Amino acid sequence: xxxxxxxxxxxxxxxxxxxxxxxxxxxxxxxxxxxxxxxxxxxxxxxxxxxxxxxxxxxxxxxxxxxxxxxxxxxxxxxxxxxxxxxxxxxxxxxxxxxxxxxxxxxxxxxxxxxx
Numbered sequence: 001x002x003x004x005x006x007x008x009x010x011x012x013x014x015x016x017x018x019x020x021x022x023x024x025x026x027x028x029x030x031x032x033x034x035x036x037x038x039x040x041x042x043x044x045x046x047x048x049x050x051x052x053x054x055x056x057x058x059x060x061x062x063x064x065x066x067x068x069x070x071x072x073x074x075x076x077x078x079x080x081x082x083x084x085x086x087x088x089x090x091x092x093x094x095x096x097x098x099x100x101x102x103x104x105x106x107x108x109x110x111x112x113x114x115x116x
Contacts, residue, residue: 035102036105039105050098054094056093057097060086064087064090071083
């Protein structure tokens with residue numbers, strides 16, 4: 001995958017991550033405090049955020065599903081074939097949505113960065 005394509009994917013996912021629906025309607029303003037609360041309690045909010053972010057990456061999810069279906073029909077013909085790249089694209093999209101939401105809730109990030 002070219003560098004420009006990777007940058008494009010990150011920009012698309014970042015833009016989409018701003019439009020996540022938490023519950024019904026628009027973004028719930030309480031989700032940052034909910035993430036902070038989970039972190040303070042020692043719970044990992046990543047699984048919850050993945051559930052919210054994955055629908056935004058539907059195009060990559062569909063692409064991966066198509067690859068898996070094609071792979072299952074071709075696995076006897078070519079044992080070297082796999083769906084690593086579509087899966088990587090899906091994970092990259094989801095992570096681009098999830099990571100900033102957790103990063104901003106971490107202690108020490110009040111000034112916009114963690115390391116001084």
